[in-house]
Amino acid sequence: MSNDTPETRDTTGRFLKRAAEKAHDLHTVSDEGVHPMAKILFGWTETKHIGAIMFWGLGLLGAFLIVLDLFVNRHDYFTFANATGFYGLYGFAAFTFVVLMGWPLGNLLRRGENYYGDAGGPPADVDPDRPQGPADAHPTYEGDE
Amino acid sequence: MPAFLTALNPGWLLILAGIVAIFLPMRRIRQSIAIGAPLVGVALLALADQNVNHLTASVLGLDLVLYRVDGLSFVFGLAFLIAALLNAIYAWHTDDRVQDGMALAYGGAAIAAAFCGDLMTLFIFWEITAVTSVFMVLGAGTRASYFASMRYLGVQILSGVLLLAGIAYVYHDTGNIGLQVFEDLAAPGALLIFIAFGIKAAFPFLHNWLQDSYPKASVVGAVVLSAFTTKLAVYAFARMFPGQDSLIWIGAVMTCFPVFFAVIENDLRKVLAYSTNNQIGFMICAIGVGTPLALNGAVAHAFADIMFKGLLFMSMGAVLYRTGTTKASELGGLYRSMPWTTIFCLVGAISISAMPLFSAFVTKSMILSAVAHAGLPIIWLMLMFASAGVLEHSGIKIPYFAFFGHDSGKRVKEAPFNMLLAMGMAAFISIAIGLPAVIPGLGYEWLYNLLPYREEAMNYQPFTFDHILTQLQLLVLATFAFVLLKRFGVYPPEKPGTILDTDWLYRKMGFGMAQWAGTVWGKVGPAMTAVFFGLTGRAYDRIEAAFSPRGELARGGLTGAMAVWTAALLGLVLLLAFITVG
Numbered sequence: 001m002s003n004d005t006p007e008t009r010d011t012t013g014r015f016l017k018r019a020a021e022k023a024h025d026l027h028t029v030s031d032e033g034v035h036p037m038a039k040i041l042f043g044w045t046e047t048k049h050i051g052a053i054m055f056w057g058l059g060l061l062g063a064f065l066i067v068l069d070l071f072v073n074r075h076d077y078f079t080f081a082n083a084t085g086f087y088g089l090y091g092f093a094a095f096t097f098v099v100l101m102g103w104p105l106g107n108l109l110r111r112g113e114n115y116y117g118d119a120g121g122p123p124a125d126v127d128p129d130r131p132q133g134p135a136d137a138h139p140t141y142e143g144d145e
Numbered sequence: 146m147p148a149f150l151t152a153l154n155p156g157w158l159l160i161l162a163g164i165v166a167i168f169l170p171m172r173r174i175r176q177s178i179a180i181g182a183p184l185v186g187v188a189l190l191a192l193a194d195q196n197v198n199h200l201t202a203s204v205l206g207l208d209l210v211l212y213r214v215d216g217l218s219f220v221f222g223l224a225f226l227i228a229a230l231l232n233a234i235y236a237w238h239t240d241d242r243v244q245d246g247m248a249l250a251y252g253g254a255a256i257a258a259a260f261c262g263d264l265m266t267l268f269i270f271w272e273i274t275a276v277t278s279v280f281m282v283l284g285a286g287t288r289a290s291y292f293a294s295m296r297y298l299g300v301q302i303l304s305g306v307l308l309l310a311g312i313a314y315v316y317h318d319t320g321n322i323g324l325q326v327f328e329d330l331a332a333p334g335a336l337l338i339f340i341a342f343g344i345k346a347a348f349p350f351l352h353n354w355l356q357d358s359y360p361k362a363s364v365v366g367a368v369v370l371s372a373f374t375t376k377l378a379v380y381a382f383a384r385m386f387p388g389q390d391s392l393i394w395i396g397a398v399m400t401c402f403p404v405f406f407a408v409i410e411n412d413l414r415k416v417l418a419y420s421t422n423n424q425i426g427f428m429i430c431a432i433g434v435g436t437p438l439a440l441n442g443a444v445a446h447a448f449a450d451i452m453f454k455g456l457l458f459m460s461m462g463a464v465l466y467r468t469g470t471t472k473a474s475e476l477g478g479l480y481r482s483m484p485w486t487t488i489f490c491l492v493g494a495i496s497i498s499a500m501p502l503f504s505a506f507v508t509k510s511m512i513l514s515a516v517a518h519a520g521l522p523i524i525w526l527m528l529m530f531a532s533a534g535v536l537e538h539s540g541i542k543i544p545y546f547a548f549f550g551h552d553s554g555k556r557v558k559e560a561p562f563n564m565l566l567a568m569g570m571a572a573f574i575s576i577a578i579g580l581p582a583v584i585p586g587l588g589y590e591w592l593y594n595l596l597p598y599r600e601e602a603m604n605y606q607p608f609t610f611d612h613i614l615t616q617l618q619l620l621v622l623a624t625f626a627f628v629l630l631k632r633f634g635v636y637p638p639e640k641p642g643t644i645l646d647t648d649w650l651y652r653k654m655g656f657g658m659a660q661w662a663g664t665v666w667g668k669v670g671p672a673m674t675a676v677f678f679g680l681t682g683r684a685y686d687r688i689e690a691a692f693s694p695r696g697e698l699a700r701g702g703l704t705g706a707m708a709v710w711t712a713a714l715l716g717l718v719l720l721l722a723f724i725t726v727g
Contacts, residue, residue: 029482033556037484045480045549055632058625065618074611077517078525081615087529088618094533095623099630102408102637110409115643116652122469123285123363125239130469131557 062088151193152200154212155186155222156257156270159229163250163277172240179233179249186226186256195219198262207322210262216597220444221259221380223595224451225252228372231571235459236365237563244284248369251277255373259380264312264322264338267381271308271345274374275301281366282358290361296652297358301374304344311337327385339386346378346429349398352422353648356406359421360414360471364462367414371458372451375421379428379447388435396430397527399423404534409637410644413471413543414461417454420497420539423531424450430528431512434519437598438605442511444596449504449578453496456571457543460490463560463568464547473542473639478552486560487548489568496575498540499532501616503579507589507607510616514605533623540620541627546639581608 026036044050066085076082162182169175193199193214200212214222229252236245251274258270275298282294314334316322327335340351347355355375359367386392403419403426410416424446431443463486464479465471480487492503499505509532516525559565582590593602630636691697698706 029558034481035484035559038481038487041484041488042480042549051628051632055625055628058621058628062618062622062625065614065621068614069618072611072614074615076611077514077520078522080522085618087615088622090526090529091533091536091619091623092626094530095537095626096630098404098408098534098537099626099636101405105405106409106637106640109645110640110642111645113641113643115645120287120289120361122465123287123290123361123366125241125244125284125363125365125466126469127466127558129558130467131555132469 150189152212153189154200154257154260155189155226156253156260158182158186158189159253159256160250163246163253166249167242167246169242175242175245176233176237179245180230182249183226183230183233187223190214190219190222190226207265208263209266211266212260213262214260217383217444218259218380220448220595221376222256224376224448225256225259225373228252228451228455231455231567232365232369232372234563235368235567238561239365241284243280244363244365247277247280251369252373255377258377262324264315264324267324268305268308268312272305274377275305278370278374281370282362284363284366285361293358293361297354300344300354304341307337308341311335311341324384326387330389330391342378342381345374346382346425347375347422348395349402350647353646355421356415356418356646357648359418360412364466368455368458368462371421371454375425376447376451379425379443382429382432383440383443387432387440389433392429392433393521393524396426396433397524399426399429400531401527401534404531404538406644406646407538411472411474411639411641413473413547416538416543417457417461420535421454423535424454426531427509427512427528430524431515434515436515436519437601438511438518439515441596441598441602442508442515445508445592446505446512448592449508449575452571452574453493453504456489456493456568456575457497457539459564459568459571460486460493461543461547463564467557467560468555472641473546474641476547476553476555477550479555480548482555482557483548483559485565486568487544489572490544490548492572492575494540494544496579498536498620499616500620501613504575506579506616510607510612511605533619536620536623541624
């Protein structure tokens with residue numbers, strides 16, 4: 001587009017459909033395969049230091065909720081649940097316990113992918129146009145020699 | 146309304162539509178039927194009078210109640226109909242007559258079972274759900290899914306056989322096959338029916354058919370499966386075993402143990418299968434408590450679960466459809482290609498985690514309150530523990546490892562529009578029933594209004610300051626734990642592999658023992674045959690040596706034999722003479 005052309009027309013003199021183009025852009029996937037909505041909805045997950053922001057943000061929010069608990073006289077059915085921050089600390093402890101148990105349990109219970117001889121491929125009704133790696137080319141199925 | 150319409154069970158309508166669909170090659174007409182039938186079903190259900198037998202029959206002296214709606218079955222039937230509608234929309238891009246028809250008939254059978262009024266009809270539709278649902282697994286078309294579907298069918302039919310045996314005992318004992326509440330498991334047949342329901346509800350140690358088959362089902366099939374079978378079992382328990390004490394502990398254990406498996410499982414659809422177990426546990430526990438508040442909670446949570454668990458299965462189905470895998474180790478960063486799917490998955494994840502303003506917040510809290518009211522601190526602590534666990538595997542793990550986390554580099558297309566539409570509708574329901582009732586009758590009050598104990602439900606206030614604060618504390622600090630563990634690198638990495646569960650007992654040990662028995666028989670059998678033939682052969686040889694034309698007796702040595710016989714007889718006579726004289 002040359003500089004002397006009015007902004008509302010392109011080089012051939014056709015009017016630009018700006019609104020329509022914008023709408024078109026919103027559902028046209030970029031060359032890198034990124035959906036335009038991804039930037040709008042989840043672009044923030046790629047900002048710098050997002051890990052630190054999440055960490056401190058959630059930590060402070062959690063601390064605030066526990067402090068808030070100090071000023072609230074809750075009436076739980078169980079006396080132990082009335083303790084300040086009981087729910088928060090119990091949730092934190094339970095979550096941590098479950099995740100950390102993943103280490104020993106994984107070592108104890110994880111076997112090879114073909115343990116039952118049925119690693120299998122994807123089901124028949126997946127997208128035939130999906131990107132396929134070389135690994136997909138020769139799926140092995142249960143009972144295959 | 147014409148008489149035949151008032152007597153038409155919506156489930157029967159769906160089954161009939163399903164049978165038609167199987168034979169209908171015109172794709173769009175078939176799919177329109179699949180979408181239309183549940184809509185008509187909802188209309189029929191809305192117009193049906195409650196607590197009236199709409200259709201009865203008498204067969205072989207058994208009084209069957211084929212269509213009856215009441216407060217309990219209404220919610221389940223409505224949820225099943227909505228699920229059938231969403232499934233049909235979700236399947237719009239496929240062209241599979243058998244899957245379309247069987248999915249419709251499967252949903253129909255679950256609905257018909259919910260709306261029947263006697264055990265025999267329940268049994269028949271119980272079995273139809275088993276037979277139709279197996280096609281959802283078979284539809285995947287892989288060898289693994291074939292073997293899994295055969296195991297699935299075996300377990301489901303076992304459940305039906307146990308149910309039938311239980312019904313026989315009940316009929317023999319009481320002469321009545323109407324749906325009834327069993328207060329004592331020692332009553333004739335009660336335990337058999339209990340176990341039959343327990344198999345379909347996937348009780349601990351009876352649960353593995355679920356984790357075995359659902360992740361191997363087709364993309365659409367897993368979504369269809371997630372709605373009906375287990376929730377039908379929940380309905381059956383709520384109908385026939387409310388207040389059964391053993392259910393409290395069974396349910397509590399059910400909420401806790403899948404949490405550990407879900408953390409280490411790599412296949413995200415299998416994680417959802419464990420998550421199904423965990424959510425059913427909440428309902429089963431509430432049914433065990435058996436108070437009106439608890440039963441309301443169980444029913445409401447079942448309704449909410451059908452929506453958000455369906456939504457999560459749909460989002461993972463979309464990922465599977467586009468990428469060909471749901472293994473966490475191969476996924477990550479998909480929000481770049483599938484932002485809408487990501488949003489819907491997040492709605493499902495937040496809903497199941499019971500975040501305020503989302504559905505489980507207003508349903509699960511009834512269960513937790515009921516357990517607390519009943520004075521069961523240990524059970525309550527177990528359910529709270531499981532709530533943190535749900536947040537871990539369904540709230541964070543599913544969306545994080547599929548759509549965020551380490552970028553797998555996979556760049557695919559967004560899910561087809563029909564999938565997005567179905568997900569959007571499920572997401573809408575999950576949010577709508579979790580909202581505060583700013584407008585009376587909408588928000589959570591819409592669902593509470595439908596519950597079997599309506600008065601109690603409407604008196605329950607989920608949006609109290611205490612409740613919101615405590616729930617936010619739980620969720621925020623548990624999420625903080627995730628960020629903390631990730632930050633310090635102690636979160637276990639997702640590794641490909643098979644996680645052993647109780648199915649090891651029959652797939653490895655049982656199969657191994659059967660194989661061993663085969664090997665042993667392969668050796669013992671011929672050995673036993675050899676011994677038998679050795680003995681009989683030797684006996685034959687002896688007999689032949691004596692009596693055959695070539696034998697001893699035919700050889701003409703008869704004179705010699707006469708002398709021997711004479712001497713023997715003489716000896717005998719002499720002996721007798723001695724004895725008599727002496």
